[in-house]
Amino acid sequence: MTTYPQPTTFPQGAxxxxxxxxxxxxxxxxxxxxxxxxxxxxxxxxEEAHYLHKTEDVQLTPNAxxxxxxxNARGVPVILVTNQAGIGYGYFGWDDFVAVQTRILSDLNxxxxxxxxxxxxxxxxxxxxxxxxxxxxARKPNPGMLTLASQIMGVDLAKSWIVGDRSLDLQAGKxxxxxxxxxxxxxxxxKDGERAAALGVADYAFSASPATNLGDARSLISILL
Numbered sequence: 001m002t003t004y005p006q007p008t009t010f011p012q013g014a015x016x017x018x019x020x021x022x023x024x025x026x027x028x029x030x031x032x033x034x035x036x037x038x039x040x041x042x043x044x045x046x047e048e049a050h051y052l053h054k055t056e057d058v059q060l061t062p063n064a065x066x067x068x069x070x071x072n073a074r075g076v077p078v079i080l081v082t083n084q085a086g087i088g089y090g091y092f093g094w095d096d097f098v099a100v101q102t103r104i105l106s107d108l109n110x111x112x113x114x115x116x117x118x119x120x121x122x123x124x125x126x127x128x129x130x131x132x133x134x135x136x137x138a139r140k141p142n143p144g145m146l147t148l149a150s151q152i153m154g155v156d157l158a159k160s161w162i163v164g165d166r167s168l169d170l171q172a173g174k175x176x177x178x179x180x181x182x183x184x185x186x187x188x189x190x191k192d193g194e195r196a197a198a199l200g201v202a203d204y205a206f207s208a209s210p211a212t213n214l215g216d217a218r219s220l221i222s223i224l225l
Contacts, residue, residue, distance in 0.1 A: 043187015
C-alpha cells in the first residue's frame with residue numbers, strides 16, 4: 001500500500017482516498033440526489049496567485065461569495081474541485097493547503113456563504129515521488145474528483161454544472177456526465193485561445209457558456225440549476 005504525505009492536522013470532514021484530498025462539510029443526507037455546482041478554486045473562487053500557498057495571498061474574486069450564497073439558499077451543494085500540482089512538485093505541502101483552505105472558507109463564511117465539499121488532486125506526470133502519475137484519474141480534465149464527490153456526497157452528476165477558468169475544467173465536467181459548464185474570464189480564462197477551447201467543449205449533451213467571473217455567472221447559474 002502506498003503511503004502518502006499527510007497534514008499535521010485534518011480539518012473537519014477531511015481525509016484522503018488513494019492520495020486525493022476529500023473533504024465533506026455537509027451531511028450526505030443534505031446533498032444526496034441533488035444537482036451540484038462544481039467550482040474550480042484558483043482563478044474562479046479566488047484570484048490566481050500562481051501556486052497559491054500563502055494565506056495572505058487569498059483574495060476572493062468579485063462577488064464570488066454572493067454567487068455561492070445564492071446556490072446555498074437554493075439547497076445546491078457547492079463543491080470545490082482543484083488540481084494542486086504544487087503539492088506534487090514539492091512547492092508546498094498539505095499544511096499550507098489546509099491553511100489556505102481555512103482562510104478561503106472563513107472569507108466565504110464572512111459573506112454568508114459556505115462550501116459543502118472540497119476535492120484536491122496533487123498528482124501530475126512531472127510530480128515527485130508518490131505523486132508522479134501520467135493521466136491520473138482525478139486530475140482534470142479527467143473526471144475523478146467529480147465522480148468521487150458523487151460517490152461520497154451522493155450528488156447527481158447528470159443534473160450538475162461546473163465553473164472553471166480553463167477548458168480542462170469544462171472537459172472534466174463533460175467527462176463526468178454533467179449537464180454543462182461556464183467558462184470565466186478570471187484566472188487563466190483570458191489567456192489566448194482558452195475561451196474558444198472551453199466553449200468548444202460543448203456538444204449535443206454538454207452546454208458551455210461564457211461569463212466574466214463567478215459573480216457575473218450568478219444569474220446564469222440560477223437559471224441552469
